[in-house]
Amino acid sequence: MASRVLWLLAAGGLLIGGAAGLAVYFGHVDPAPAPATAFQPPKARPMKVAFSPEEFRQFLDAARKAEAIADPLQRCLAYPDPPGTHWSANTAAAYCHYLLAQEITEDAVRQLIEHGQVSELQSRLASIESAALSDPQARDRLDGTFNIVFANGSSDMRSLMDAWKRQSPDNAFALAASGTAYVAMAQAQRGSEYADKTPQDAFDAMHRLLEQARSDLDRAATLDPKLTVSYAQMLHVGRMDSDPAYAGAAAKRALSAAPASYAIYARLISMSQPKWGGSVALMDHLIDLSQKHVAQNPLLGTLLSERGGGQQRVEDCQCDEFAEAELYRQVLAEVPTLGVLMSAGWAAQERSHMNLSVVYRSELLRFNPRELDHREARVFGLIDTGQVDWALEEGNALVKLAPRDENAYDARGAAYQATGDTVHAAADFEEALRIAPSDAWTLSSLGDIYVQVNHDWAKGWDIANRLIQEGDYRGWMLRADIQKAQPRDGLEQTIDDFVQRYSADPSKQVFVERMQAMRGTSVNPAAAKGRNGS
Template identity: 40%
Template sequence: MKSTRRGWPMLAFVAVGSAAVMGVAMPTGLLAAQVSSPAKKVEKPLPDGEHPSLAVKGHLFDRQSVYAFLTTAKQAEAMADPLQRCLKYPDPPGSHWSAVAVEAYCRYRTHQVAPFEEVRSLLQRGEFDELERRLASLLQDKLNKPDMRNVLDHSFERWFARSDLELRPLLENWKHAKSQSAFAYAASGISYVAMAQQARGGQYIKDTPASNIEAMDRLIALADVDLRHAVELDSRVTPAYVAMIRAGRYSLGDAYLEKAAGAALRADPANFAIYDELMWALQPKWGGSLKQMTLLGKQAIKHAGENPVLLLLPEKELAYEADLDSDDCTKPGRWDQFSVIFDQAAVTSQLLDAGTAAARCGQLELSVVYYSEALRFYPEDDDTRVARANQLSDFDESAWALKEIGHLLLQKPHEARYVFARGYAYEGLNDYTNAEKDYLAALALDPGNQTIYAQLAGLYVNDMHDWEKAWKLDERLVELYPNEPYVWLLRAHIQQEQPRPGLKDTADYFQAHFDKSPELHQALLKMRAAQALQEGKAHAAAKATGQ
């Protein structure tokens, strides 16, 4: 069984660099209409153990269970039929996922929605009658076919929740041609909300220019006009309500959100998209509360008989309370909680968050499982697929990883991260020639990527033991990154293992520039010990030859 081979040779440091993930702090608080009383303050996650579910002792995944999970997952992913692939997929080790919830979510995620390009083409050709016919059919399916009750909302989200400037005039033409179409006005309003989100940007409110906020408010005002008109024309067109909840969260405030939520739940009390949007809107960071999220989840469950996908919503409150996307890698018991949070089925976004958090902190057993579950429900996610492929090599599945990356490279042959991932899979297969070739090709595509340099250094030192190539690479790294301690640790490692002269000079330089933390000081002590050993051997050799 293979251990992780990421990172600089001989080091336990996890990362060369980091990028902060910026959150979005919205300017208004939120209320839960028909769910609970208004929140008086922003709440923080409760201390460990206060939530009954989180007080339950969880467990980590052992390597054996992950190997068994991946074996079954690989078999499922080989199936051609998307629904059967999803249904036959294994649940996380030791979990108790509801078969009803899983089947409902599989059907929800695998139902084939017409591609956006097809809808755009109808709009461009002015075939509004045909578009109206298709949407009317989806509305009737929503009302009369239990397996299709979520497709209308899902379709509107896929087609119109996009800040596409070229789409804007097409929607205006549609509204003009079909002035009594609730579909046209709902689509237009949804698009305006997406444009408002882009105009605002992803920074905290304090870091967002006033002009961005003003642009967002103008677009939200336009969205409100269209969305109100849509539900006046036909209250059954529920995608409009979802966008109204989103607009309230972004700009229009508590009173608007409360009214929109109430109208939405009256129009369709078992609507997954509405509950899903409300659950996110009620997070404490927007001014809601954990209590409101809990009560909303309980209300949703009451309607699960009509729409079983609602069974997945209560897990959102549990994941939020556990601070799932925290950057804290050392919090006691944090990783044990994952098995509690995901003891029941969860939506794709949460599974992806769990996989990303675990990967960031080196918890590969957790990460590869939750990344796989995210791909179970959203196999089109190429970002997650390449991240998971890199981890497959650490579980003796390099051949599977190579096949996965091969499919991605057919679409984007010059994507540096794909080329790098293929190199990592080759390295896992002990094909060092092709691994080196891909690492060098990836560097040509992305010259400043230190992760690629690190893996190439590891290939030369740990696998190929090619000290000349390792030394030439280190000389290049010294030129590019003279202030990175890892570069000098690589140099010392080569000088120690080859061996090569100059270890004392490297140790002196390292001490003068980098002896600033306990970890780096320990590295320096090892360097000095290796230096003393080399000098002792040299002295003994000189003495033996009489020099």
């Protein structure tokens, strides 16, 4: 559905999609949809690391200290900037307030609506909107509040919004909040799968909810033409509903009402990505236009990190250590968007640049501590960079926060294992498997403890069989380790099976060589006998 989004902003509206449309309104740019290209550092780049070990240590010390602050906003404001960078203090502070300032909480909203005090609620929202006109640090604060409080697709939120509208049917805030909740419900119905894997009834439900969102958002924009929250949600509706005319009209009205709006520019740039039918050239042009207003709204500085294709550019980098460092200096030249930080943290870990991954993910958690997946992943980076005590502290916190999340137990188990406490590590991996019985990483980690530490051949053999059933290469390797060390018959057959299955896979060559090296080897049965050997 989203691939059909096209853009054209002319006198009557904006057709959203190919770069040609936006060029009509925003000025000439190359209309050819250009794919986001992988980051290519200059050929004569300096052979310089991103930061020194001492800078990294100082950053980690300051980050850990800041993360001990309970209040999310104060924690964000106290957090260190990445080592070796010089961020704008105004932009960093504005981003902290935009994402974390709790001008009004969901609980407070609920109390006011349920007690018939919607006039007080509307007065408080109006104060937030008014503050943005006089305080640069408060720009887009209302948009941030709506994202935190009302972008909730639950039936409970739906009931609350309906109750608000019954008490105040012609209030723009009530209608915009209701529309925001409808969009969240529509997104939940749509899900995150590709279109060909999404049932038609899910699309039908999404479209019905988007129609209800349109009705509320249109009325809100009519009642308060300067309420940018409405337009930002309209853009979302236009993309999800493949309606370029609707999205176009919203974009034109939004930039006319609020030319320095971060929420609107961020949405336009996101929709201009090549995967939505736009181009890198169009993204860069929009970023250039947004920077003309950065003095009025420091939040716009975060959009600089989206240059050159943003997240895809970061993910596609074919980076060695020094290319990764050059990318780091460019991506973190100014406060990046959350999306870029997510992609950068994941990509750096995939490229085994764990110190950079820890920095990216720490900054992500600075601005959005609710990203538990990235917090769990950071534990492995902390272990890899020698911060084992902090990793275990984080593992304990994660298990407390998400006691039914197998990844929390995996993270804590890995931290225990790094301290040498394999008893508690095995217990955590076993708990993770009770939640997710077929997780290959957990099976392999637990199998290694059973075999390499405990010499519990029977349990290790069971784990090896489960991995093989999952088609995971580590199952054959674990089986071979048992057959060699216990010893147990069949080692040569296991090696033959592994070589036949994986010899043509370039990514498995190091393991093929390891298995081949085991041919003709065995351990003296008496010496190898473990406490559960059989």
